[in-house]
Amino acid sequence: MTETTDPYAAFASTRDTTEGKVFTVTGQDWDTVVAGLGEEPEERVVVNMGPQHPSTHGVLRLILELEGETVTEARCGIGYLHTGIEKNMEYRSWTQGVTFCTRMDYLSPFYNEAAYSLAVERLLGIEDEIPEKATVMRVLLMELNRISSHLVCIATGGMEIGALTVMTIGFREREMTLDLFELITGLRMNHAFIRPGGVAQDLPPGALDKIREYITWMNKHLPEYADLCNANPIFKARLQDVGYLDLAGCMALGLSGPVVRSTGYALDLRKTQPYCGYETYDFDVPTWDSSDAYGRFRVRLQEMHESLKIVEQCADRLEKMDGQPVMVADKKIAWPSQLAVGSDGMGNSLDHIKHIMGESMEALIHHFKLVTEGFRVPAGQTYVALESPRGELGCHLVSDGGTKPYRAHFRDPSFANLQATSVMSEGGMVADVIVAIASIDPVMGGVDR
Amino acid sequence: MGLEEQLPAGVLLSTVEGLLGYMRKASLWPAIFGLACCAIEMMTTGAPRYDAARFGMEVFRASPRQADLMIVAGRVSQKMAPVLRQIYDQMPNPKWVLAMGVCASSGGMFNNYAIVQGVDHVVPVDMYLPGCPPRPEMLLDAFLKLHDNIQHSKLGAHKKALQAEQEAAALTAAPTIEMKGLLR
Amino acid sequence: MSEHQPENLPATSPAGDAQAPRAEVIDQRQGMFGVRGSGDTSGFGGLRRQVALPGATPKPYGSWFDAAVERLEGLTGDASIEKVVVDRNELTLHIRRENLVEVCKHLRDDEALRFEFCSGVSGVHYPHETGRELHAVYHFLSITHNRRIRLEVSAPDADPHIPSIVSVYPANDWHERETWDFFGIVFDGHPALTRIEMPDDWPGHPQRKDYPLGGIDVEYKGAVIPPPDTRRSYN
Numbered sequence: 001m002t003e004t005t006d007p008y009a010a011f012a013s014t015r016d017t018t019e020g021k022v023f024t025v026t027g028q029d030w031d032t033v034v035a036g037l038g039e040e041p042e043e044r045v046v047v048n049m050g051p052q053h054p055s056t057h058g059v060l061r062l063i064l065e066l067e068g069e070t071v072t073e074a075r076c077g078i079g080y081l082h083t084g085i086e087k088n089m090e091y092r093s094w095t096q097g098v099t100f101c102t103r104m105d106y107l108s109p110f111y112n113e114a115a116y117s118l119a120v121e122r123l124l125g126i127e128d129e130i131p132e133k134a135t136v137m138r139v140l141l142m143e144l145n146r147i148s149s150h151l152v153c154i155a156t157g158g159m160e161i162g163a164l165t166v167m168t169i170g171f172r173e174r175e176m177t178l179d180l181f182e183l184i185t186g187l188r189m190n191h192a193f194i195r196p197g198g199v200a201q202d203l204p205p206g207a208l209d210k211i212r213e214y215i216t217w218m219n220k221h222l223p224e225y226a227d228l229c230n231a232n233p234i235f236k237a238r239l240q241d242v243g244y245l246d247l248a249g250c251m252a253l254g255l256s257g258p259v260v261r262s263t264g265y266a267l268d269l270r271k272t273q274p275y276c277g278y279e280t281y282d283f284d285v286p287t288w289d290s291s292d293a294y295g296r297f298r299v300r301l302q303e304m305h306e307s308l309k310i311v312e313q314c315a316d317r318l319e320k321m322d323g324q325p326v327m328v329a330d331k332k333i334a335w336p337s338q339l340a341v342g343s344d345g346m347g348n349s350l351d352h353i354k355h356i357m358g359e360s361m362e363a364l365i366h367h368f369k370l371v372t373e374g375f376r377v378p379a380g381q382t383y384v385a386l387e388s389p390r391g392e393l394g395c396h397l398v399s400d401g402g403t404k405p406y407r408a409h410f411r412d413p414s415f416a417n418l419q420a421t422s423v424m425s426e427g428g429m430v431a432d433v434i435v436a437i438a439s440i441d442p443v444m445g446g447v448d449r
Numbered sequence: 450m451g452l453e454e455q456l457p458a459g460v461l462l463s464t465v466e467g468l469l470g471y472m473r474k475a476s477l478w479p480a481i482f483g484l485a486c487c488a489i490e491m492m493t494t495g496a497p498r499y500d501a502a503r504f505g506m507e508v509f510r511a512s513p514r515q516a517d518l519m520i521v522a523g524r525v526s527q528k529m530a531p532v533l534r535q536i537y538d539q540m541p542n543p544k545w546v547l548a549m550g551v552c553a554s555s556g557g558m559f560n561n562y563a564i565v566q567g568v569d570h571v572v573p574v575d576m577y578l579p580g581c582p583p584r585p586e587m588l589l590d591a592f593l594k595l596h597d598n599i600q601h602s603k604l605g606a607h608k609k610a611l612q613a614e615q616e617a618a619a620l621t622a623a624p625t626i627e628m629k630g631l632l633r
Numbered sequence: 634m635s636e637h638q639p640e641n642l643p644a645t646s647p648a649g650d651a652q653a654p655r656a657e658v659i660d661q662r663q664g665m666f667g668v669r670g671s672g673d674t675s676g677f678g679g680l681r682r683q684v685a686l687p688g689a690t691p692k693p694y695g696s697w698f699d700a701a702v703e704r705l706e707g708l709t710g711d712a713s714i715e716k717v718v719v720d721r722n723e724l725t726l727h728i729r730r731e732n733l734v735e736v737c738k739h740l741r742d743d744e745a746l747r748f749e750f751c752s753g754v755s756g757v758h759y760p761h762e763t764g765r766e767l768h769a770v771y772h773f774l775s776i777t778h779n780r781r782i783r784l785e786v787s788a789p790d791a792d793p794h795i796p797s798i799v800s801v802y803p804a805n806d807w808h809e810r811e812t813w814d815f816f817g818i819v820f821d822g823h824p825a826l827t828r829i830e831m832p833d834d835w836p837g838h839p840q841r842k843d844y845p846l847g848g849i850d851v852e853y854k855g856a857v858i859p860p861p862d863t864r865r866s867y868n
Contacts (some may be wrong), residue, residue, distance in 0.1 A: 011455035028753075050532065051532050052482050052513075052532055052536050058485075058855045059484055059529060079526070079528050079828075079830035079831060079832070080528050081485055081524065081529070082450070083482060083485075083524070083525055083561075083563055084559065084562055084564070084565055084847075085559070086840060087840050088861075091862050091866070092861065100558070102638050103558075106485055106489065122721055167496070171496030172496065172498065174496075175497075175498045176495070188490070189486055189490065190486055190581060190582065251776075251803065252751065252802075253572050253803055254751050254753070254802045254804025255804075256750075267529050272776070273781075319650070327669060343657070361723065378719050379686045379687065381686075381720075381725070382721055383723065383724060383752075383755075383775075383783060392752065394752050398753045398757055400684045400686070401682070401684055402867070406757075407755075407757045409754045409755035409757075411755070411772070415807060415811075416752075416753060416804060416808075419806055419807050438647040444484075444485075445486065447484050447829075527830045527831075527832060560848035560861070561853065562839055562847025563831075563839070563844050566849055600864055624856070625852045625853065626852045626853070626855060626856070628854040628855060629854070629856075631855065
């Protein structure tokens with residue numbers, strides 16, 4: 001069959017293994033594949049939904065053993081997006097580490113940055129000295145990120161089951177969120193904005209008005225998703241009773257996030273182990289009781305509304321904080337420069353240049369040392385966990401007293417949650433595998449790092 | 450008179466190239482090869498605000514057999530490189546490759562063991578698009594430049610002559626590191 | 634202020650009677666810039682810096698740590714806990730690798746401990762700590778009591794075996810595979826210890842300190858910038 005013309009014969013050709021014949025299907029006629037199956041049409045077929053596939057949320061390889069349409073075994077092959085970010089961070093200063101870790105889970109970059117920055121701040125011992133405005137801005141950006149991440153989950157989930165309108169409206173709303181990100185941080189994605197010590201820059205003028213417009217827009221448009229999907233019989237038929245995993249299963253497999261909340265248990269680190277002042281905000285933790293994909297969808301929808309409530313509270317607080325600093329006061333840690341858009345593009349603001357060149361020698365020295373060497377973090381290790389849109393995102397940071405992380409490891413929620421694929425898919429149909437994975441909402445950048 | 454004015458210049462000089470280029474660039478169907486963050490920006494380019502559908506490019510084909518353009522969007526790891534090559538090989542001619550983002554163009558910020566330092570190590574690239582990630586407008590600009598390239602690409606004997614010329618130039622060209630003395 | 638705040642929020646300030654851990658020197662770095670033989674004539678080559686990680690904390694540990702450690706020692710015996718470190722409000726127990734599975738069972742099952750949620754394993758490679766180079770760090774969360782604990786297990790490079798706790802915490806499956814993939818720590822008893830992130834036939838274990846970053850020189854016109862691990866860098 002594939003012996004003669006297969007260019008990949010060196011890697012995999014037809015062969016007999018202890019499990020049976022293995023065929024490499026590289027685009028030849030399906031008839032020739034089936035002809036080789038032999039007399040037993042009920043044989044199990046191992047299908048590889050390879051890393052390039054429209055419906056596996058990114059480069060995820062699914063190895064499914066099928067009996068007819070039923071999945072008897074499902075395994076995940078990951079690592080196709082492994083970037084070596086953790087090792088790369090060991091060769092960069094503490095502040096530069098933010099630009100690396102932000103690209104791990106690329107749909108919720110602020111969470112990566114916040115977990116890392118909180119861990120660095122805990123190692124530095126400056127947790128109490130982070131200015132309040134910086135903390136409120138962090139919460140604002142994180143909750144906006146939660147909304148945009150859930151929108152992508154719902155949009156791509158809808159696309160994967162064929163509901164393309166959900167995708168177009170999801171991305172329309174996401175564009176409004178990205179506009180806000182661009183206004184505040186300068187970038188649409190992968191902003192290296194939350195840094196150890198605070199945030200990179202102050203809110204630009206007019207940002208609060210834009211945030212309020214955004215809240216009004218979202219309050220008007222978020223119910224569209226509910227109207228489109230919640231009672232839709234096809235949607236319910238595709239999602240209900242798919243990917244069932246009860247609370248005991250979740251705990252055993254170390255799952256967190258909307259998957260656990262869909263079982264009825266309100267496990268949310270923002271409430272149980274609050275960070276960044278979350279205990280002072282008024283919001284609920286939505287749960288559902290069906291432990292299936294539909295429950296997770298409803299939980300995510302409701303979480304977007306809750307996040308919007310938090311965004312509104314943040315905007316109220318920020319209104320009273322005009323002019324407050326956004327970086328820690330200690331000049332030996334605070335990132336020195338302020339960026340501004342000038343006639344030749346974006347660069348250091350002229351005020352800052354005037355200050356360091358003309359006014360203060362200490363400021364020049366601080367700027368130089370911080371940018372070239374970076375600050376030193378006392379030795380030790382710490383683990384800081386946040387509630388990212390997918391679950392518990394933890395950062396385990398080890399410092400040896402130097403200017404670079406000795407070891408930075410991220411416990412990514414997608415990595416842990418994806419282990420449940422086998423449990424959720426085996427016994428179901430192939431189409432349900434897609435829905436189950438979409439309901440876990442893995443982001444392969446976080447899984448592979 | 451009206452129809453001839455609307456056709457691109459050069460048709461009157463009877464170049465089939467112009468006509469064929471015009472046909473080929475008109476509705477390039479991309480193959481899904483979204484890997485990482487750039488894939489999200491690629492998806493937003495297909496989404497309502499930036500609308501790749503006005504170029505006929507909103508149908509991302511799942512099967513490479515039906516695609517013309519492979520947009521490598523994101524970082525290509527060592528594990529993914531053979532898969533990339535296999536998908537490229539499965540695309541029928543004529544095909545083009547657009548390396549979207551710095552990770553696809555040159556390895557980007559990830560200069561390490563795990564990332565292929567530029568997908569041109571694996572597949573021939575027609576358009577490099579820098580950015581981390583590039584804005585949707587930048588991707589649309591890359592599309593338009595690629596359309597321009599396709600419009601003016603040569604065929605048949607002209608193409609062979611061009612390739613021979615480029616190969617000769619590349620063989621005698623100095624490597625990047627030898628190009629000194631440019632600052633003065 | 635929402636009414637749903639749990640009462641057992643973790644302490645945010647150090648308990649009054651906690652003591653600082655003694656420093657434990659693991660390495661000595663020479664010179665300001667890490668790379669050797671660069672012809673550095675700046676005079677910073679004479680700098681000596683000791684790398685000292687937090688060592689054992691003397692009793693009492695403060696807040697809930699004392700009760701938990703006593704409880705665990707009562708269940709497993711004194712010998713399993715090598716060292717207790719309380720640093721930055723976090724409790725780290727260094728466990729002997731032979732006792733790891735038993736300790737984890739007690740952590741999960743005992744009423745007073747009840748650490749149901751395992752956040753995963755993280756490997757750390759300390760090449761200069763001869764005899765204890767490879768560390769596997771486990772983080773646990775007790776949802777019932779709302780607190781976190783860290784276990785640290787060491788193994789030498791010559792014998793990189795650590796028992797697997799997948800039988801106690803199935804959540805650790807992929808995490809242990811990842812730690813094997815990146816550090817070469819063999820988890821005995823793991824159902825399927827294979828590479829997970831790197832290609833299946835990749836040689837070496839990338840995140841070890843003796844494995845190079847693997848970057849290439851970036852070529853410019855007339856100049857080259859070496860990859861970050863071979864450049865001069867601050868020690």
